[in-house]
Amino acid sequence: xxxxxxxxxxxxxxxxxxxxxxxxxxxxxxxxxxxxxxxxxxxxxxxxxxxxxxxxxxxxxxxxxxxxxxxxxxxxxxxxxxxxxxxxxxxxxxxxxxxxxxxxxxxxxxxxxxxxxxxxxxxxxxxxxxxxxxxxxxxxxxxxxxxxxxxxxxxxxxxxxxxxxxxxxxxxxxxxxxxxxxxxxxxxxxxxxxxxxxxxxxx
Amino acid sequence: xxxxxxxxxxxxxxxxxxxxxxxxxxxxxxxxxxxxxxxxxxxxxxxxxxxxxxxxxxxxxxxxxxxxxxxxxxxxxxxxxxxxxxxxxxxxxxxxxxxxxxxxxxxxxxxxxxxxxxxxxxxxxxxxxxxxxxxxxxx
Numbered sequence: 001x002x003x004x005x006x007x008x009x010x011x012x013x014x015x016x017x018x019x020x021x022x023x024x025x026x027x028x029x030x031x032x033x034x035x036x037x038x039x040x041x042x043x044x045x046x047x048x049x050x051x052x053x054x055x056x057x058x059x060x061x062x063x064x065x066x067x068x069x070x071x072x073x074x075x076x077x078x079x080x081x082x083x084x085x086x087x088x089x090x091x092x093x094x095x096x097x098x099x100x101x102x103x104x105x106x107x108x109x110x111x112x113x114x115x116x117x118x119x120x121x122x123x124x125x126x127x128x129x130x131x132x133x134x135x136x137x138x139x140x141x142x143x144x145x146x147x148x149x150x151x152x153x154x155x156x157x158x159x160x161x162x163x164x165x166x167x168x169x170x171x172x173x174x175x176x177x178x179x180x181x182x183x184x185x186x187x188x189x190x191x192x193x194x195x196x197x198x199x200x201x202x203x
Numbered sequence: 204x205x206x207x208x209x210x211x212x213x214x215x216x217x218x219x220x221x222x223x224x225x226x227x228x229x230x231x232x233x234x235x236x237x238x239x240x241x242x243x244x245x246x247x248x249x250x251x252x253x254x255x256x257x258x259x260x261x262x263x264x265x266x267x268x269x270x271x272x273x274x275x276x277x278x279x280x281x282x283x284x285x286x287x288x289x290x291x292x293x294x295x296x297x298x299x300x301x302x303x304x305x306x307x308x309x310x311x312x313x314x315x316x317x318x319x320x321x322x323x324x325x326x327x328x329x330x331x332x333x334x335x336x337x338x339x340x341x342x
Contacts, residue, residue: 043297046304108294112301119305126244135240142232149326150225154333157283161334172337
């Protein structure tokens with residue numbers, strides 16, 4: 001089936017993917033308490049100057065952010081591109097709502113804790129030996145933020161609304177998913193630059 | 204088929220609202236990086252002010268372009284926009300809390316606060332427009 005073709009509704013698998021899509025929640029409400037707890041713990045770590053907790057949040061959330069970006073862009077993406085439209089819809093209906101909560105939370109935890117760590121360790125000072133490396137990491141994160149907030153996240157949300165519509169269009173979903181996967185791959189590759197910079201700063 | 208086709212807004216019929224908002228957001232990010240690279244040391248505010256002013260002008264241009272749209276999925280736009288505004292308002296609030304907590308000097312703080320305001324409006328605008336552009340237009 002061509003990506004441009006409308007979704008056929010006469011097959012059982014198509015009806016199954018339609019049902020899965022219709023039942024999705026754009027923001028999975030059950031995940032919100034977990035997000036709230038994570039953010040409250042981050043605020044407590046900042047307010048309490050808990051260096052170990054800031055370190056924990058920065059390493060764990062940063063590692064997950066990098067790993068998920070690379071995995072989605074370089075592993076899930078190519079697989080998704082070869083699936084049929086109904087299969088793609090069914091996968092997207094279950095996958096995308098989770099990404100709506102997971103990725104912004106990981107990004108907030110990583111950047112919030114990272115900035116506070118840098119402040120405590122004196123890395124923000126222009127006198128810091130590796131200040132140039134730190135500014136380079138700001139630039140990489142800045143580019144990733146613009147791509148994620150300006151392209152990736154809107155594509156994610158638009159796919160979810162399309163999936164929930166009475167007549168989801170395969171061509172629109174295919175186009176938006178392609179945009180989502182490509183931008184995830186770009187940010188994933190940029191994460192490698194972040195890994196190099198962070199390794200340099202930590203050594 | 205005709206019903207399906209009518210649900211999509213033709214891309215060429217819509218102004219580049221999302222692209223302009225992304226440009227505005229990019230300027231804010233550059234300004235933020237510039238300030239973060241210098242704080243807590245002395246920093247010339249002129250480049251950051253210039254970036255903020257251009258970002259605000261782009262936002263105003265977006266508002267003007269949106270106000271001219273008559274055939275558009277405004278219900279969906281408002282639905283997505285208000286929730287995104289809440290979410291990114293919280294996000295901007297957290298960042299403001301960090302700036303206050305870190306005792307960022309007043310001139311830089313004012314500038315960063317204004318940048319956060321643009322950030323908190325730009326992203327909901329991008330999200331709301333990106334969703335609404337694919338929905339059925341309302342007249």
